[in-house]
Amino acid sequence: MKKYITTKSRLLYEENKEYVIDGVGSYFHKAKYQDYPISMAYAKGSKLYDVDGNEYIDYVAGFGAMLLGYCPETVDRAVTNQLKRGTHFSAPTKELGELGKRLTEMIPSAEQVSFQNSGTEVVMYALRLARAYTGRYKIVKFEGQYHGWSDEEKISICAGSVEELGDRNCPNKIIHTKGQRLSSADDLIVLPWNDLEILEKTLKEQGDEIAAVITEPIMCDSGPILPLPGFLEGLRKLTIKYKVLLIFDEVITGFRASRGGAQEYYGVTPDISTFAKAIASGYPFGAVVGKKEIMECGLHAAGTFNGNPLGTVAALATMEEISKPGLYEHLEDMGEMLCEGFQRLAKKYNLKVYTRHIGGIFVLYFGFDHDVKDYREWLEFADIEFYEKFVKAMEEYGVRMTDERGREYISAMHTVEDIQRTLEIADVVLVELTA
Numbered sequence: 001m002k003k004y005i006t007t008k009s010r011l012l013y014e015e016n017k018e019y020v021i022d023g024v025g026s027y028f029h030k031a032k033y034q035d036y037p038i039s040m041a042y043a044k045g046s047k048l049y050d051v052d053g054n055e056y057i058d059y060v061a062g063f064g065a066m067l068l069g070y071c072p073e074t075v076d077r078a079v080t081n082q083l084k085r086g087t088h089f090s091a092p093t094k095e096l097g098e099l100g101k102r103l104t105e106m107i108p109s110a111e112q113v114s115f116q117n118s119g120t121e122v123v124m125y126a127l128r129l130a131r132a133y134t135g136r137y138k139i140v141k142f143e144g145q146y147h148g149w150s151d152e153e154k155i156s157i158c159a160g161s162v163e164e165l166g167d168r169n170c171p172n173k174i175i176h177t178k179g180q181r182l183s184s185a186d187d188l189i190v191l192p193w194n195d196l197e198i199l200e201k202t203l204k205e206q207g208d209e210i211a212a213v214i215t216e217p218i219m220c221d222s223g224p225i226l227p228l229p230g231f232l233e234g235l236r237k238l239t240i241k242y243k244v245l246l247i248f249d250e251v252i253t254g255f256r257a258s259r260g261g262a263q264e265y266y267g268v269t270p271d272i273s274t275f276a277k278a279i280a281s282g283y284p285f286g287a288v289v290g291k292k293e294i295m296e297c298g299l300h301a302a303g304t305f306n307g308n309p310l311g312t313v314a315a316l317a318t319m320e321e322i323s324k325p326g327l328y329e330h331l332e333d334m335g336e337m338l339c340e341g342f343q344r345l346a347k348k349y350n351l352k353v354y355t356r357h358i359g360g361i362f363v364l365y366f367g368f369d370h371d372v373k374d375y376r377e378w379l380e381f382a383d384i385e386f387y388e389k390f391v392k393a394m395e396e397y398g399v400r401m402t403d404e405r406g407r408e409y410i411s412a413m414h415t416v417e418d419i420q421r422t423l424e425i426a427d428v429v430l431v432e433l434t435a
């Protein structure tokens with residue numbers, strides 16, 4: 001097995017850097033371990049093809065957006081048809097209502113819908129909606145959870161060490177970037193996840209100032225970490241008891257955990273939920289959904305491209321596609337194969353490997369083999385250095401995985417052959433890394 005030659009990517013990066021900040025469209029397009037990012041030329045199904053002509057089996061999936069794989073025919077056809085009729089009208093369309101209706105039929109918490117263009121925007125709107133409805137301003141968020149990159153969203157999303165997170169009962173609010181206002185965190189209460197005791201204490205003491213608790217129902221964006229049995233149910237009970245709204249950020253779990261999101265998978269219905277990424281198969285789009293009474297509280301979403309016809313038809317075609325039988329069974333089968341394969345390799349190389357899968361989300365980590373309950377435990381056990389070396393080497397042989405945080409995405413287009421090939425390459429890489 002030969003390592004890929006990626007000279008054109010290197011040269012392109014040098015050129016791009018002259019004109020484009022960091023030489024990338026998004027900071028995350030270049031992994032920390034990379035000297036230069038791999039530039040892509042085209043994609044199809046489960047594969048990406050770089051500018052040097054190399055083929056990659058891909059588990060990054062446009063950061064989760066490509067649940068149906070690259071270039072899904074029915075979605076692209078819907079978009080192509082819309083292109084000929086006009087891309088942007090600044091007016092409602094027939095399809096807008098059709099999509100709204102469809103989402104309310106599919107998602108348990110959805111009685112009404114509002115459309116935006118990204119995960120960052122839907123979370124911004126959900127927080128404002130919760131504040132508008134309750135007349136309160138504080139929001140509880142959990143450490144290690146990423147909800148987007150606006151000032152208020154980018155708080156306590158990661159840390160270099162457990163010490164940096166501070167006291168478990170009253171964690172530090174970590175500001176992550178230059179230019180982020182220190183006051184961005186003033187209205188946030190940061191807590192460790194999967195801990196109903198600390199949450200109840202907080203709600204008891206400050207409930208009358210708290211508008212909402214926001215959480216990913218499966219903590220995907222760091223870890224990933226699963227909810228302990230009873231945690232989501234307890235969260236729902238406590239938020240009802242203390243009259244605080246519950247927001248599920250389903251930007252990743254939306255349409256990956258199941259057709260109706262993680263809320264359907266776990267049978268716990270929040271007041272408001274946010275969807276983006278996979279909702280429109282790679283076309284920028286997002287939706288906030290919730291109870292009618294909350295959605296109609298008098299707050300209005302503004303935005304030049306909100307509910308634009310291209311995103312709308314892409315989302316409608318995506319919903320059509322994921323409603324067909326067989327998709328989630330296929331994702332579960334592929335996830336199971338990956339889990340079994342990596343556990344086999346773990347035994348062979350005497351490594352601690354953690355794997356789990358739910359729908360189109362697959363978790364792979366090194367350094368522990370048991371469930372962890374929160375970001376603190378994940379930080380304590382995760383062998384980040386080994387994982388990064390592993391991902392770097394996998395890419396050199398043609399498998400593209402998520403850097404740093406171990407969350408991989410499976411699509412409708414991954415095949416048994418893709419998984420077998422991935423495991424064969426992992427075998428070669430682990431020989432090198434454990435030598």
Ligand SMILES: Cc1ncc(COP(=O)(O)O)c(C=O)c1O
Nearest residue numbers: 118119120146147148221251252
């Ligand atoms: C759970 C969650 N919420 C919100 C966001 C922000 O989404 P976007 O990158 O589309 O702004 C992300 C992005 O990764 C996410 O994982």
